[in-house]
Amino acid sequence: MKHFISPKDVHSVPEMVKEGLAQKAHPYANQALGRNKTLCLLFFNSSLRTRLSTQKAGMNLGMNVIVMNVGADSWQLEFEDGVVMSGSKAEHIREAAAVIGQYADIVGVRAFAGLSDRNEDYKELVMQSFRDLAGVPIVNLESATRHPCQSLADLITIEEYKKKEKPKVVLTWAPHIKPLPQAVGNSFAEWLNLTDYEFVITNPEAYDLAPEFVGSATVTRDQEEAFEGADFIYAKNWSSYERYGQVIRGHENWIIDEKKMALTNAAKFMHCLPVRRGLIVEDAVIDSPSSIVIPQAGNRVWSVQAALKKILEAL
Numbered sequence: 001m002k003h004f005i006s007p008k009d010v011h012s013v014p015e016m017v018k019e020g021l022a023q024k025a026h027p028y029a030n031q032a033l034g035r036n037k038t039l040c041l042l043f044f045n046s047s048l049r050t051r052l053s054t055q056k057a058g059m060n061l062g063m064n065v066i067v068m069n070v071g072a073d074s075w076q077l078e079f080e081d082g083v084v085m086s087g088s089k090a091e092h093i094r095e096a097a098a099v100i101g102q103y104a105d106i107v108g109v110r111a112f113a114g115l116s117d118r119n120e121d122y123k124e125l126v127m128q129s130f131r132d133l134a135g136v137p138i139v140n141l142e143s144a145t146r147h148p149c150q151s152l153a154d155l156i157t158i159e160e161y162k163k164k165e166k167p168k169v170v171l172t173w174a175p176h177i178k179p180l181p182q183a184v185g186n187s188f189a190e191w192l193n194l195t196d197y198e199f200v201i202t203n204p205e206a207y208d209l210a211p212e213f214v215g216s217a218t219v220t221r222d223q224e225e226a227f228e229g230a231d232f233i234y235a236k237n238w239s240s241y242e243r244y245g246q247v248i249r250g251h252e253n254w255i256i257d258e259k260k261m262a263l264t265n266a267a268k269f270m271h272c273l274p275v276r277r278g279l280i281v282e283d284a285v286i287d288s289p290s291s292i293v294i295p296q297a298g299n300r301v302w303s304v305q306a307a308l309k310k311i312l313e314a315l
């Protein structure tokens with residue numbers, strides 16, 4: 001595998017899930033693969049799980065890992081070509097990415113959507129620039145429109161907890177006070193569409209995800225109907241794609257509570273975290289035995305370790 005930016009980079013999704021579970025069973029079996037190789041992780045935004053799990057995965061594979069908060073610790077980077085750099089941005093991505101590529105064998109990048117210009121965000125300028133200019137493989141640690149490390153961990157988690165061959169998986173929008181990116185929802189939908197599970201997305205009007213990510217999923221505005229018979233409830237907030245980046249008030253009742261969970265087939269509750277209690281989900285649900293958010297976060301190590309292993313094998 002050359003890069004891990006979207007599922008298009010992956011040969012086979014079931015094979016990646018299997019690889020993740022193999023890494024979990026034998027975390028240190030491939031230490032020779034990463035020996036004397038450097039993994040450089042670049043964060044344009046905050047992180048807890050992605051930062052720690054990717055560092056750990058790199059170390060499990062015998063790699064040396066270096067981490068930088070871009071902007072805060074480095075120069076502010078300019079991504080537009082042909083501009084006179086007379087503002088606050090001191091370095092162009094053309095030099096920065098190429099230089100980072102001199103120090104690293106694999107580069108991980110986190111750069112969220114700006115949420116003001118839909119065309120700009122969906123062009124994926126930051127991730128594409130690193131891909132085009134660094135000269136080494138790139139791992140997407142959440143870009144403007146995707147979060148593949150999260151989605152692969154989600155599929156690994158569903159594989160572990162499913163009680164039937166084709167579970168009913170529901171992605172439900174949930175309320176938030178801030179405009180959040182669509183990346184986690186987009187990616188979850190994109191990866192779920194590559195499985196043969198029954199997949200339903202439920203969200204209020206004006207919160208439909210981009211059609212390219214919704215794909216063949218069933219979409220309903222009726223959250224309770226969606227919950228009926230569900231085996232997995234995956235909650236996530238995202239801001240509007242249609243009214244780009246906006247939070248449209250009045251959907252506070254989309255919170256995941258015990259009453260709605262009772263409609264399901266004893267569904268497991270999932271969320272990528274961080275989660276705002278009392279807003280997205282009631283304490284009684286996230287603290288119940290049906291909540292698998294902690295093992296789900298634990299699986300973040302194995303998803304990125306599977307991706308790093310595949311990339312190291314192809315170096």
Ligand code: SN0
Nearest residue numbers: 178180181183184272273274276
């Ligand atoms: C990010 C998001 O894309 O939704 C990262 C999720 C893995 N989440 C947030 O930015 C949450 C911020 C908040 O204030 O709740």
